[in-house]
Amino acid sequence: MKKCLVCKNECRISNFRLYKQLKRKDSRITEIVLNLIDNNKFIVHGYWLCREWKCQHEPRCYNDSACLDIWLRKHKWQCKHEPFKCSFRKTCRSLECKCRYNRFRQHEWKCQNIWIKQNEWQCRHDQKCKTERKCRQQEFQCPNEWQSTEYTQELLKDYLEKTPQEQDDFFIERCEKCKKKCLISSFRLYLQQPKSLEVS
Incomplete structure (x- = not known):
């Protein structure tokens, strides 16, 4: 219990x-x-x-990582860096970090949470998905x-x-x-x- x-x-x-x-x-x-x-x-x-993995994109993705990256950029990971878009979420997150140059070189959890909050899942399908898992399944997983x-x-x-x-x-x-x-x-x-x- x-x-x-x-x-x-x-x-x-x-x-x-x-x-x-x-x-x-x-x-x-x-x-x-x-x-x-x-x-x-x-x-x-x-x-x-x-x-x-069951890609639903056109043209078909060559592997599941490429398929996931398309879904992340469309529904979750919203990189705002110019002139180039970040190729890895880790890079994107580190560029947003405001505390990485602090005296003790410690990463504050609040900084990471801000980035996560800005990149929350938002379904952009015509018929809105009820959960993030259902949203992913539509594009790169067998449902x-x-x-x-x-x-x-x-x-x-x-x-x-x-x-x-x-x-x-x-x-x-x-x-x-x-x-x-x-x-x-x-x-x-x-x-x-x-x-x-x-x-x-």
């Missing part, structure tokens, strides 16, 4: 977020599964978010996300009995839109069966 910083009520954890970096032999997925086993309070579902049927206690126990290689494949699903394989993004926990498993 954690106390909400806004309403001060205590809330149960609702999901575990997983990232691609966790896909290795010492993965914490096994640790999470161990905690889910023999816990009959929750109904467990898997949730996938396809994060594969697919989906949820699994229930992971029963038997399925979770079956996972622990598999070899490390089989465990790596256990929570990988193929995206129906881009056909790339995706590692599970999170486990969703419910106190009762959700009415709909579709993710909008």
Whole structure:
């Protein structure tokens, strides 16, 4: 249980977020599964978010970094330096820094926050995106996300009995839109069966 910083009520954890970096032999997925086993309070579902690069620009970008740079310049990173536009956000940020020449050569966090505030995400699509992630997906990520049927206690126990290689494949699903394989993004926990498993 954690106390909400806004309403001060205590809330149960609702999901575990997983990232691609966790896909290795010492993965914490096994640790999470161990905690889910023999816990009959929750109904467990898997949730996938396809994060594969899928350029939507014309002409097509040659790699995902170039694609991201276009999105940043259009929706977030607004470089105002003339006559040349900064090629790296780090350079852009350092040029705006007002404290880098101070006596102790210390960078004040307030200076960095000012730059960040000036470069907040602003959706410039015709139909405004609700979140920054959705905005990025429109231009350089596959927008697919989906949820699994229930992971029963038997399925979770079956996972622990598999070899490390089989465990790596256990929570990988193929995206129906881009056909790339995706590692599970999170486990969703419910106190009762959700009415709909579709993710909008």
